[in-house]
Amino acid sequence: MRKIIFQKIVLLTAATLLSVSTGFSGEGISSGPVEAFRHYHQNVPQQKVVLVTDKQQYLAGETIWIQAFLVSARTHKPDTVSNNLYVEFVDASNNLQEFLILKLENGFASGSINLPDSFPGGNYQLKAYTNWMINFDKDFHFVKDVLVVTPNEENFVERDVIRQNRRFNTILEEQKEQMQFAFFPEGGNLVAGIENRVAFMAANAIGTGVGAKGVVVDQGGREVANVQTYHNGKGIFNFVPQAGMNYTARIEFENGEKQTVSMPSVMPMGMVLRIDNRGDTLNINVKANLPPNQLATSSRILLLGHTRGNLRYAEEANLVDNRFDVSIPSNVFPDGIAHFTLFDSNGQPLAERLVFVNNDRGFDPYAPLPFSIQQEDGQQVLNFYMPKAADTLRTSAYALAVTTLGAENNEIEHNIVTHLLLTSDLGRIIDAPWYYLSQNDPERVKRLDLLMMTHGWRRFEWGNLLEGILPPLRVAEQTGLTLFGQITPISSARPTGRIAVELSAGIQERRARMSTTTTDEGFFTFSGLDFSGVYTAMISVGRDRRGRIFEVSLFDRLRQSESFILNAQTIMQPTTERGPNWQRKPQPNFWQRLLTRDIPARRSREPVSMFGTPDQQIFLNDLDVTYTSVFDILRDRVTGLNVVGGQIVLRGVTSFMLSSEPVFFV
Known part of the structure; x- marks a missing residue:
């Protein structure tokens, strides 16, 4: 028997691992899979x-404050490779309400989404991913549910929103009433002549577990197991x-619906993998039904165990009397999901x-921290004190949320620990x-093991790995932000x-000037934009010899x-x-109306001016860049303005006479 237990968290190369055990050459079964x-x-x-x-x-009118963490899936340490994090805010009708590009610095980023006070209430989701994550399954993108409540919405809701909400509720109700049932043999297959342990799940179409009971019968109608x-x-x-026997289950759901569900086919020969999680040890049992002549030539097996791509256990052994047993200390694996695979x-x-391993060495995100409050310069300052047991976490990143006392916080159920592990x-x-995860008592360990048995490993497939097939990498990492767009003529085919x-992109203190030439179809790309905070990007189109006027469109090419x-x-x-007081237009400024009395506004005595309020003001004393002419200043600093042939153009055609000259210029 050749056994390797990897005690270090760092993943070593296969050659190093196989040389740890005396006599383990790495030339047997393990050489290919490892x-x-x-x-x-x-x-x-x-x-x-x-x-x-x-x-x-959230209430409409509030701000969603976001703290983002990007980590390596193997080590759970900050990932410093990616620079851009894409965040989508999607409503229940699949409409994109907000799209953020957050700049990552050492794996961390922050941002916010402002909700107007007339923002439609209901279900929303935050999605997050990087350029690199686009290459893989969308199921591994981050997803977070958000609920928005809009007071008095029924009195200004739009017809389209009502139609979308009704359609959504109809679909949701149908999905909740649609029952489904599935069997999950431990290890993946039913094998004849061996005691098999079979997990099952009854749920509606959106994945909510429901109660169910029934019996399993063979093709002759004989009951062989009860289901509850x-x-x-x-x-x-x-x-x-x-x-050679087929099995079906007669299931009755809690809503009274009845179904007949077929069980997986029975393999005449094979092996059954069984693992019992005892907390401090993992008891592993392999049983086979191979005949003596085949057992003599096919008794060699390989068992691999890893957590998040960190290979922690490998053992190559022979079946003895069609059986193999081993006990592994749980602390060999880091906290999280351990993935075991049996090879012939x-x-x-x-x-x-x-198998989920919980060594009780994780950090509780809701452990109360002692703090004190003191007054400094008229402000209240909160001082938090980390316990001694958390000394090693002092260099970690923390997020602090301030909410109303007594407010419900569902964040407890879905947090950074539950997502990572x-x-x-x-x-x-x-x-x-x-x-x-909140407690490690035997009953919860048992229920968590049921969760593991009803889910499979999906980050990779062994069949592709053994054939050397890697997923196609369609999108590479980028340095800084990238703007994609297209220029098209407005009145020309x-x-x-x-x-x-x-x-011209950046902020007042720091701007970058870049130039390029479009393709024949008008597409252009500017890459390597590296700015912090909110910045402006102004695109100017060169003069066309035909005198055509162009329209500029920007694309979210990487949006998923x-x-x-x-x-x-x-x-x-x-x-x-x-509602009974419905108005055609939304009611703005909800919070202002809520917190102030309805006082009639006084008529302004200020003189009326023919000029309106300027959209933008430029103070020459604030400029740290030297310009050669006022046209360069305007082209660089004024949003939507361009200078073509010595003339100022504001956002294309601006009058009925097809003129682009500004009405007033001061």
Whole structure:
């Protein structure tokens, strides 16, 4: 028997690992899977994104404050490779309400989304991803549910919103009433003649667990097992399937609906992988039903175990009497989902199993921290004191949210710990994930193991790894921000042709000037924009020899068109009818009307001017760049202004006479 237990967190190369154990040459079964595993994780590193918000439910008119964390999926340490983080704010009808590009610095970024006081109430989701994450499955992008409440919305809601809300509620109600049932044999297959442990899940179409009961019968109608949900629609039973026999389950859901569900086919020969999580140890049992003549040549097996791509355990052994048993200390694996795979003598995967390891060495994000309040210069200053046990975390990043006393905070159920250790590796939204991690008692360990048995590993497939197939990398990382756009003539059917384009981008203290030439179709790209905070980008189009006027369009080329994902947290859209005091236009300034009395406004005595309020003012004393003419200042500093042939053009055609000259110029 050759066994390797990797005690270091750092992932070593396959050659180093295999040389640790005496007599383990790495030339047996393990050479193929271990080398394929190493090759994949060296060439296709993964990332995880977490968005922490100050709360999960907002009133229209409030601000969503966002703290973003980007980490390596293997180490959970800050990822410093990516520079841009894309954040989408999507409504329940798949409409993009906000799109942010946050600049990452050492894996951290912050931002905000301002909600107008007439913002439609209901379900929303925050999605987040990087350029690198676009290359992989969207299921591993960050998703967070947000609920917006809009007071008095029924009295100014638009017809389109009502129609969308009604349509959404109809679909949600149908999905909630649509029952589904699935079996999950431990290891992945039913094998004849061996006791198999089978997990199952009853849920509606949005993934909410429901109660169900029933019986499993063979093709002759004989009952072989009872089915009864145990926790959140999940349950488990044992039985010994027979070769050549088909099995079905007669299921009755809690709403009275009945279904007949077929079980997976029974394999006449194979192996069953069983793992019992005892807290401090993982007891692993492999059983096979190989005949003596085949057992003599095919008894060699390989068992690999990793957590987030960190290979922690590898053992190559022989089956003895069609059986193999081993106990592994849980602390060999870091906290999180451990992924075990069983290989046959040809190095082909036979069975897989997920196990959650909780060594009680994690950091509780809701542990109370002692603090004191003191007055400094008329302000209250809060001083927080980290406990001694957290001394090693002093250099970590923390997010502080200030909310109303007694306000409900669903953030407890979905937090940075549950995402990093649980949902981010399953690729699915888990209902109440903090329930499984908040305590480590035997009952919760049992229920968490049911969650593991009803989900599979989805970050990679062993079949592709063994064949050396890597996912295609369509998008590379970028340094700074990139602007994509197209220039098209407004009143001409001719192709745009190659047109000179200039870009002035930045803030007053720091601006960059760049130039390029469009393609024949008018497309252009400016890359490497590196600014902090909010900055302006002004694009100027060169003079066209035909005198054509152009329109400039900017694209979100990397935007992923994320759609809203129905899940257990989704509620019915609140506003489906007009109120008795409905008005055609939205009612603005809700908070101002709420906090102030209705005092008639006095007529202003200020003299009336023929000039309106300027949109922008430029003070020459504030400029730190030397300009050669006033036209250069205006072209560089005024939004929407361009200088063409010595004439000032404001946003294209601006009058009925097709003139682009400003009406007033001071």
